[in-house]
Structures are given as structure tokens and as C-alpha cells.
Amino acid sequence: MDQFTRNQWQNLQGLDLSFNLLAGDISLSICNKSSLQLLNLAHNNMTGMIPQCLANLSSLQVLDLQTNKFYGTIPSNFSKYCDLRTLNLNGNLLEGNLPKSLSNCENLEALNIGSNKLEDHFPNWIQTMQYLEVLVLRENKLYGPIANINIKHPFPSLIILEISSNNFSGPLPKSHIQNFDAMKNVIQVGQDSSMQYLERMEVGDMTYYDSVTMTVKGNSIVMMKISLAFANIDLSQNKFEGEIPSFIGELQALKGLNLSHNRLTGPIPKSIGNLSSMESLDLSSNTLTGVIPSELINLNGLGVLNLSYNDLIGEIPQGKQFNTFSNDSYEGNLGLCGFPLSKKCGPEQHSPPSANTLVSDEKFGFGWKPVAIGYGCGTVFGIGLGYCVLLIGKPRWLVMMVGGQPKQKVTTRTRVRRTNGSTRN
Template sequence: MCNASTLSILNLAHNNLTGLVPQCWGTFPSLWALDLQDNNLYGSIPDNFSNGNAFKTLKLNGNQLKGPLPRALAHCTKLEVLDVGNNNIEDTFPYWLETLPNLQVLSLRSNKFHGVIASFGIKPPFPSLKIFDISDNYFTGPLPVSYIHNFQGMKDANDNQNGLKYLGDNSSYNDSIVIVMKGLYMELTRILTVFTSIDLSNNMFEGEVPKVIGELHSLIGLNISHNRITGTIPLSLGNLNNLEWLDLSWNQLKGEIPMSLTNLNFLAVLNLSQNQFEGVIPTGRQFNTFGNNSYVGNPMLCGFPLSKSCNEDKERPPCSTLDKEESGFGWKVIVVGYACGMIFGIILGCNVFFVGKLEWLARLVEVVLNVRLIRTNIANHANGWRRN
């Protein structure tokens, strides 16, 4: 087929083709759509893409391709869709693709990409990107904040849209993409130009969820699950008014679930399981539709829909019978002593006031002595009676 230089569309997807990808296909001046997905092709991707080529769609996903991603792809300045997912490509993040002005779909999922993702410094990088899928790789370091902050295509995807539009609308080839949508693998047989999603799941990212994600107002799907993300959920996620699914499961997130997430009126799927969240689960709007599976593995969470109530009082241990008896006895002694002391004090006060201190005191001494004398006489009399 190397003689078919006038070919514009080559679609050999979903067959049992084996062998290498012909190098000559990268030099066809009129070829703008090459779809070889879901075959058994092996070897490396052609590295001879020339300047000024016509490629808009390049789909090599679902094969056994290996080696690095060729830098010659940076020559494909008209490229809109690049899907090399589900291969054995081993490389660092292709930062040099950030210069492509028309790239809207980038899928590197399920390969052996690795290392820290750092921007090359182009501003803005990936200016038109709307689908960013780098899941199931070996990326490390913090989440790519410098890219997320500049995903302009995910901030205003709905602007200036009159009716539904698809990628490649005015052509005989329909772009498609396989993504994880709401927890399920799904193939979009046509890609709406307003569809936006980010999938960073199943890597080794660390650090916190960047607040700038809240600026992607057109974002429909966000998946950061199965990483090593720490910190809390930023309140800014409540600004993602078009978000339909949010998966932050299997990380090390902590703190309370922010009430701002209840502002997400289109949120249909929420997965916060297997983290370290605590406190009361927010209620209202879409949060009233989520089940236990959204929160499993967070033992410090409470409230609907969990069976654990937030106002459960711990039962106080019952007092023993002995404690109760001792407590009652002590209380009685105190009351009796207090009453006697009070009566004695009143009598003493009245006598001192009305009779006079010295006179009353003398009488009191006299009474005490007389009482002692009487007791002595009685005792002597009793002893004499016993002798007789």
C-alpha cells in the first residue's frame, strides 16, 4: 500500500492484522485519518511523520506496539485525536505534544509511561485539549497542575455552541474513543465537541488535589482514583457545574466532605471510598441519591446513607450496688450534719444577739457543768445500788 500516496482515510480497525506498521504511511501527504485500533500489530510507531502532513486522527490503540512515542508526531500540527492506549509503549510523558494547537483528544492509557509530568513551558500548553486520559501507567510526582491550569478547552467548551457538534462533522470518518465513564468502559462512537474528561487514575501520583481543577467549568468527568493523593477535597470542586462523575477512591484523602459538592446538580456517580474522610456526609440534591458504596472504607464517616448515626451516645457503664449504697450513705450523713449544724448556729446566733455574749456563755458553761454533775451522781447512785 505504499504506492497509494493519494489516500486520505485508511480504516483497518477491529481486524486480526499482525505485523509492523508500514513506515511509509507516515509520509502520505493526503492521509488525514489512520485507524488501526484493535489489531495485533507490534513493533514501533513510525517515526517519519513529515512537516506539513495532513493527519487529524491517529488511532493505534489496542495493539502490541512498544518502544517510545516518536517525537516526529510533533510535526502533525493538524492533529485532533491521538489514541495510543492499550499498548506496551514505554516512555516519559510526551511534553512536546503540548505545542499542537488543535489536539482535542489525547489517550495514553494502559501503557508503560512513567516519571514526573512537567510542562515544557509553552503557554498555553494543550490549548484545545478536551479529553485527557493517562490512566493505568506509572506516572509519579504531583498531579500536572501546570497543564490542568491551562486546559482552556475544558473551561469554555460550551461557549459559542449552537446545537450538537461532533469531531470530524464534515467528513466521511467519525472519530471515536474508549473511556471509563461513570465506572464503566464505554466507547463513544462519536465525540461531542462539548464532551470533556480527565482520567489520571491508576498511577502513583502524590500530593494534593489542585484547587485549579475548579476552574474547569465545562468538565464532565474527573477520575483521580488509585493514587497516593493526600490532603482534603478543595472547596473549588463545587464550581464544576457540569460534572457528572467524580472518582477520588483509593487514595489517602482526609477531612470532611465539603458541602460545596452538593452544588453539583448533574453529579450522577460519586466514589469517595477507601480514604480517610470523617464527619457528617452532606445531604441534599444529588447527595440524597448516593448509596453506601460511595463511602465504604471511611470508618470515621457518619450519617445518611450509612447505618452509622452521627449522634449515637455511648452508653455509660452502670454503677455497682455497692457504689450506690456508699453514695446514698454519704449523702444522708452530710444532710443530717448540715441540718444539725444549721440549727445549732441559729440558736447560738439568737442567744448571742438577745442575751449578750458573756452572759449567755456563762449560762452555757453552767448548764454543761450541771449536766456532768447529774451524770456523775447518777453513776455513783447506780454503783451503790449494785453493791447492795
Template sequence: MIVLDLSSNQLQGQLSTPLPSVMHLDLSRNNFNSVIPASIGSSIISASFLSLSSNKFHGQIPESICNAKSLRVLDLSHNSLSGTLPQCFSTLSRTLGVLNLRRNNLIGTIFDKFSKYCRLQTLNLNENLLEGVIPMPLANCTNLEVFDIGNNQIHDAFPCHLKKISNLRILVLRSNKFYGSIGCEGPNDTWPMLQIVDLASNNLSGRLSIKSLANSKTMMADNKAYSELKYLHYNAGLGFPSYYQDTITVVSKGLQIELVKILTLFTSIDLSCNNLDRPKPKDLGVLKASYILNLSFNAFTDPIPPSLGKLSELESLDLSSNKLNGEIPMQLADGLTFLLVLNLSFNQLVGPIPFVKQFATFLEASYEGNKGLCGPHLRTKCGSVEPHSPFPTFEDTHSTSRPLIDWKFLSAELGFAFGFGMVIMPLMLLKRWRIRYYKHIDEIFFKIFPQLYLGGKKYRQVRAHRNLMQRH
């Protein structure tokens, strides 16, 4: 037997050994509730694919797993595993392509040795209790495409030593204790393939240079040039279709969304909840293919750069809770035609809101906390000094005995009544006008419908008599 896939069933109890000797073993999404057997390594010596994710395994990760020298994919995510990361994983990185330990209770530091021949393509340690720093030897993993260590307690500067990993597509450092500036100096200071960047909820500071962070073709190019849709995945290379599908969680439109399949065209930048300031306007304008941009809860000042209007693919823009000033550029309303979510709240913006295209669909919540803004969706209308009062209550409308008349609603009715009276009243009051009016109307109807007034023969006699009178 080569493949044994028992995923998404209701298997439960303890995981017994020895396991079936197969190359592809998938026991994910079941109800196993036990420790991982200490001797598991001897059962999976020939295995290339092992997934025990989304169960209830607890205890430590057994060192014997490292005996599986042929292992290409190891997924132990979504369990309750504890303890430290086995140091032997550093040796396993020579053959391992995917290591996913996401959503466990692992403690300690990331193992500090990675082989010079590291073949890791995905390293996902998100939602654990890891501390320390990002080890320098991780830069040996030049094939790395997905690096996700979000929601841990890593205390380190921005990892510029990873900039030579040219294949990196996903960088998630969210909710840690990273500090300092983002920009990296020197040659090869960007990741040319980077498409998802999540650095939210850290202590990053200084001037933001997005171009130095993500100068990738994926974010800058016109997506229309990419006609073929592709997903990030890892091919275990077992001689038959054995793919591992990468997944990741992003914050999109204010909600946490788990991307089960990651399109290579999907681009997102989330730098919220830091202390960044003064982005370079030209840098923001080059991100033409970005779908999500979140710069909220930072220290940005100055006006909103009009160059943001060049982000024609943008669907979600959040610049809230900064100190942005000036007016909202019309270029945003003209250029962001696919925008579904906009949040400019709690800044220092002034002037009228562009009420065109997508901007005409956003409600007051998108602009609240900007006392100087005015527009149709706000209580402060442009041209008025004071904000409009709320709609009157029942008590307000009955607080006085004098009736309130809104002349705007009566203007059309008064106009009609005036015009109607100008025509009808003279006919009713003046007999001479009335006789002439009816005589004139009668002659018009006689010329149009003479047969209604006379029979056929008498009609011809009258007509002949009139013609004779006209000749004389």
C-alpha cells in the first residue's frame, strides 16, 4: 500500500503503533485524543507524507520522528502539543519541505540550526508560545516560500538577514515583539516574489518605506498580465499526485479569514498597530496589484497621498486612527473603483467627501472622528456651519401648538394650482371669454370630426355651401 487517507472521519481514542507502512499517511481532522507514540519514528521510516493535524493530540513531539529520513511533509497543526521544538528538526530540514506546527502550545525558541542544504518551502509556527529571536541560519533555507511565526512572543529586530531568500512569498510576523525600522539596507534588499506581508501588532517604528519591504513584481505588476490562476502548494514528489496545500489566516475587511488555497495573485499588506510614520508617497503608488492595505493605528501624519489612487485593484483600505490631515484626494475616488471597505476614521481630515463612484456607497462609520469632514452621509453637510440636528422626535413635533410647514414639499403643488387657476378662473367668471372659448373649441372639433356633427348627405351639402361662399 502506498497511500492511506483516513482524514475527515470520526476516528478516536489513542493512536497505536506500529502504523501502516505507507508513503502517504493522512489522519487529519479526526478525534484522536492521546499523546503521539514515542516510537512513531520506526513506523514511518518510509513515509514521505504524514499529517496528524486537527485532532486532540497532546504532550511533546517525540524525537523519533526525525528518524523518518524520507519525510517531505510533516503537519501536526491544530492540536494541543506542548514542550519545546525537537532540535533534530534542524537535521530533518535537509529533506523536509513542509513543517506545519501551527496552533499548538509549544514553548522555547526556534531551533537555531538549519542545514546548508535546507529544503524547507513552508515553515508555519503560528499561534504558539515561542520566544527568542529568528535564528540566523534560517537564511540557508533559500527555497522558503511561506514563513509564518505570527502570534508568538518573538523579541527581535526586523529580520533583514532573510532578504536573500528570493523565493519568499508570505511573511507573517504578526502579534510578536519585533522592534525598530522595517527598511533593509544594502544590495538585494527586497523580496522579489513577496505577495502577503503581515507585520501588524508589533513595536516597529520609523519612516515606512514599502518599496524596500516589498518591491515584488506580484504587488507592482498589472494582474491582467497573469492569465493563469495558480495556488501555492508543495509537491511531495512521490511519483503520483501528492500535494500539500498551504493555508494562512489574513485579516481582510475587518475579519479574520483563513485562506485554504492561496492564489499567487492575491496580495496583502498589513502594518497596523505599530508606530510607523511618514510613508513615501511614491512607494505607495507602485502597489498597483494590491488587494488589501491596512496602515491603521500608526503615527502617520501629513495629507493622504494622491498616489494611493493608482492602486486600482484595491478592495480594502484602512488608514484609521492616525493623524492624517488635509482633504481626501479626488484621485482616490476616481481610481479605487473596486474598493469594498474604506476606513478613514479618527484622523484630522477636513473638507468635502468625494461623493462619486465607490465613495458614494460608504456610510458615516468610514469617516467618523474627523470633525472637519462634511458630506451627504455625515451629519455635517458641506456649506453648513453647525451639524444638522437629528430627526425630530414625537415630543419635539408636538411641543408647540403652532403647525410646522415645510414649504419645500408644497412648492410643486402651489405651482400646479396657480397655473390651473390662470386658465380656469377667467372661463368661470367672464361670460364673453367663455362663449368665445367654447365656440373656438367647437370649430376645431368640427374641422377634425365633422361626421360627428352631421349625417353624410347633409355634411356634403354644408361643405359645398361653404366652398361656394369662399369663392364669392
């Protein structure tokens, strides 16, 4: 890296040496480049510790060191003059915590520190970053609940939240999800392909795009460019509890939702059927109950569906995209029936009664089961009573009404015997 000290590079603004076979440490001489705006050393074999002095480069806007072998801690002295827009340290061996001094980088738009060994609580101060669009904390050792620090509009610009494969616990961060304003509006991408991707930055003749690693159907997929129209939430492989909030159906821009491998309970919200942009839905390995909402068949663009290993019951909705999913999407739900499963649906497994029926039953205070029991008991009692009436022949008018014959009254005559044995004529 000593070549960076050459005089002709004193005004260097961008350096991109990504996807090479570079090894060794980052030379401290790089910190002498006060005009440096972009440093991209991603996808190499570099090692050592990340120089602390990089956090003091006030002109630096992009620092991409992903997929190397850097160890130690993240620089902890980001100054109040920090102008970082992208910090990507994904896929290294970094430990410790996420330094709070990063909150000085008020213009930060993409923060990716996934696939490291960081061990800390969820950094609540991140919620104050108004321009943050991409937050990736996946595959670390982060733990505890995601607390609400009483900010009116946390994460208003966020379109990608990837915090899977940690030890986060407690309820789902409902107040945060409800305020993901950027995910509520579907972005129409224009015809100019150069404007279709997130965090596009040009320095000289170099063009930089943010990248992110996503998990789709259990497979990690690297997106080298992030579409402006892409919105994704991945909270999988944690210990989140509680029900899925119904207002998640307001996030109209969502392309992917992964809440699998948690401890979620309750029904699948019908409002998910409103997410017309949805392409991937994974709610597997929870304890969700109830039926699969028929509203989900409205997701015409849904290419991946995984509802396996829950406690779902009833008939699988039919039609549109649902006719394309295999058994794998539903396995582990013993109460489900219908195509594509081999288990057929019987009368007792039909879809539940409509809302109007339930309201009617509640209005009168009883349902169909007590009524059926009443009819059965009444029938048995009536048959028994009728048999007794015909047997004894009373009352006569009722017996004759049903075509029976009343019993004849038998008159007995007593023959009088005289004491003298004679009979008077």
C-alpha cells in the first residue's frame, strides 16, 4: 500500500481496488489523503485492524471494506464533522460493539456490519438517523429487545432492515414498523437505468453502488446493486415473541418479509394480502395459529411462500399463485388440508364460518352446537311421550287424532245369590 504516498496522489478523491487478491494491512498513509471521498477495498484477502484514523477523514463518504479478514473493533472516534454516507464492513471478523460516535455521521444512508462477531444490545441511537435507508446487522451476537426511545418518527427513510441470525428477544418492534414511512410508498423506477439503484455515487470515472446480502428461502443472495423500488424486512432466526401486527399491511412497498424461526403466535394478518408488491413471504417455524387468510391469493407477484412448521389449520386457499406452491410451503402444519397436500378436507375441515355468522351467534348468545343438542334432546323426549300416550290410550282426543283406537271400557256384572239358594222370577 506504500504506493499511496506518491506525490501525484496527494489529491486523490477515490480509490477502488475491490475484487482483487490484495493481502496485508491497510497502510496508515492512506489517512494522509484529506481529499479522499471513496475507499473501496471490498472482496480481497486483507487482514489486520481497521485504522482508527479513517474515522477522522472528514471528506470520506464511502468506506467499503466488506468480505475481508479484518479483526479487532470498529473505529470508535468518528468526529462531529463525519460526512459518511456508506459504511460497509460486512463479512469480517470484527468484535466488540457498534460505536456510538457513529451517530455523528448524520448523513449516513447505508450501514452494513453483517456477518461479524459483534456482541452488544441493539444500538438504539441508530433510530435518530433520519437518512438511514439500509441497516444490516445480520449474523452477529447482538441480543436483547429493541427498545422504543420515544422518537416520533424512527427510521423514516429505512427501506431495508436486515437483523436476522442474532439473539434479539422480546416483542416485535411494532412501533418502529408502524413508522417505516419509506416502505409505505411504492417507488416507480424510471426508464433511465442509471437512476434505478440505491446510493449511486460517482467519483471521477468510478461509479459506486451499495450492495447487500439477503436470505431468500434459506439461501444467501448477494445483491450487488439495490433497486430503489426494493424494500425488505428480515427479522428471522431470533427470539421475537407476540403477534404479527395488522398494520404491516400498510407497508405497500415491501418486496420481502421474513419473520421465520422466532416465537411468534396468533393468526396471520389478513392485511398482508394488501401488499401487492410482495415477492417473498416466509413465516415458517413459529407457532402461528388459525387458517391461512384467503386474502393472500391477491399477492400476484408472490414467488416464494413458506408457512411450514406452525399450527395452522383448515383448507389451503386455492387460485392464482397459490396453485404453484409445493408441499414444502405447508409441511409441519398437521391441521392443514387440501391441494397440494395429500390430505383431503372433510366437512369438519372446511373454512370457518363467515364474520356475519359469528356476529349473529354472538348477538343471541349461543351458537349452532347448543341448538343441535336441543333438537336432539327434544326429538328423543317427543318419541318417548308419544309411545306412552298410545300405550295407555289417554287422552282419547290425542289418540284419535293420530289414528289410534281408544281402549273399550269393560263392564262387569255381579250375579246375586240368595241365601236360600232359590232364584226369584
